[in-house]
Amino acid sequence: MPETSAVYPGSFDPITNGHVDIIERGLEVFDRVVVAVLKNPKKRPLFTTKERVRMIQEIFASKREVEVRAFDGLLVDFARAQGTRVVIRGLRAVSDFEYEFQMALMNRSLAPDIETFFMMPSVAYTFLSSNVVREVAGLGGSVEGLVPAPVLRKLRSKITGSKKVQIP
Numbered sequence: 347m348p349e350t351s352a353v354y355p356g357s358f359d360p361i362t363n364g365h366v367d368i369i370e371r372g373l374e375v376f377d378r379v380v381v382a383v384l385k386n387p388k389k390r391p392l393f394t395t396k397e398r399v400r401m402i403q404e405i406f407a408s409k410r411e412v413e414v415r416a417f418d419g420l421l422v423d424f425a426r427a428q429g430t431r432v433v434i435r436g437l438r439a440v441s442d443f444e445y446e447f448q449m450a451l452m453n454r455s456l457a458p459d460i461e462t463f464f465m466m467p468s469v470a471y472t473f474l475s476s477n478v479v480r481e482v483a484g485l486g487g488s489v490e491g492l493v494p495a496p497v498l499r500k501l502r503s504k505i506t507g508s509k510k511v512q513i514p
């Protein structure tokens with residue numbers, strides 16, 4: 347049987363346990379998941395592209411079926427270059443729906459051969475976003491249990507280094 351694969355794109359600034367949950371669910375369905383880290387998200391990222399890629403690589407170091415790549419440009423072009431026809435996106439709540447619906451249909455009009463798969467995370471992660479993690483950590487709150495250990499370490503050094511606040 348040919349190998350099945352999917353691309354999971356996002357900013358991952360930083361990757362959270364919600365993203366990890368979606369990647370693990372993706373691995374139940376696809377042989378290979380390519381995590382595609384957007385190089386230039388609209389907002390100025392907290393972590394550089396290299397840092398975001400490295401953290402994800404560290405988290406999935408033991409899983410050869412997870413590849414991490416930085417990308418910019420059109421997602422459908424990137425997906426094709428990776429030899430995949432599937433894009434995975436996570437859906438947390440109704441609030442995600444409108445944007446995701448727009449993107450999926452725009453990508454379909456650009457590339458009818460590429461399909462978007464939506465996956466729901468565990469209920470525990472439906473409230474979780476990179477944005478909330480950045481805000482809470484920046485104000486000195488604990489984000490333990492919300493992000494993988496390498497992210498926790500990196501957040502501690504980045505935020506204590508720049509703003510002199512403590513993250514427990």
Ligand code: ADP
Pocket residue numbers: 355356357358359362363364365368387434435436437438442466467471472473474475476
């Ligand atoms: P973007 O910058 O495009 O919003 P993100 O990096 O935040 O992307 O997320 C990438 C994908 O992961 C999106 O489809 C987003 O909806 C999904 N996602 C983000 N956080 C979670 C979560 N806690 N549970 C499930 N999916 C999530």
